[in-house]
Amino acid sequence: MPTGxxxxxxxxxxxxxxxxxxxxxAVVLTDGKAGTVERVWLDELHGLRISIKGHDGKWPVSTIKIAQE
Structure with a gap:
């Protein structure tokens, strides 16, 4: 298989x-927002991003502070 x-x-x-x-x-972000991960994106500029149910916006996955086990 070619490298690309x-x-x-x-x-x-x-x-x-x-x-x-x-x-x-269920996750808590570093800014205090909490909820359930609704969607996951691969953003060409920022990497992996998530949306939280009930909150507008997309956050970098690195902002997850606490995740449900």
Whole structure:
């Protein structure tokens, strides 16, 4: 497999794993917002981003302070 395709496959596999681990999980963000992860995006400028049910906006996944086990 060419290098570009291999990298793309690795990125997509990691995204799918993160998505399955985060969707529906209760989280608290570093700014105090809390709720359930509603959606996960792969943003070309900022990396992995999430939306929280009941809150407008998209936050970097790095802002998760506490996640449901």
């Amino acid at each position: 395709k291999r990298r793309a496959s690795t990125i997509l596999a990691a995204f799918e794993k993160a998505q399955s681990e985060l969707l529906g999980k």
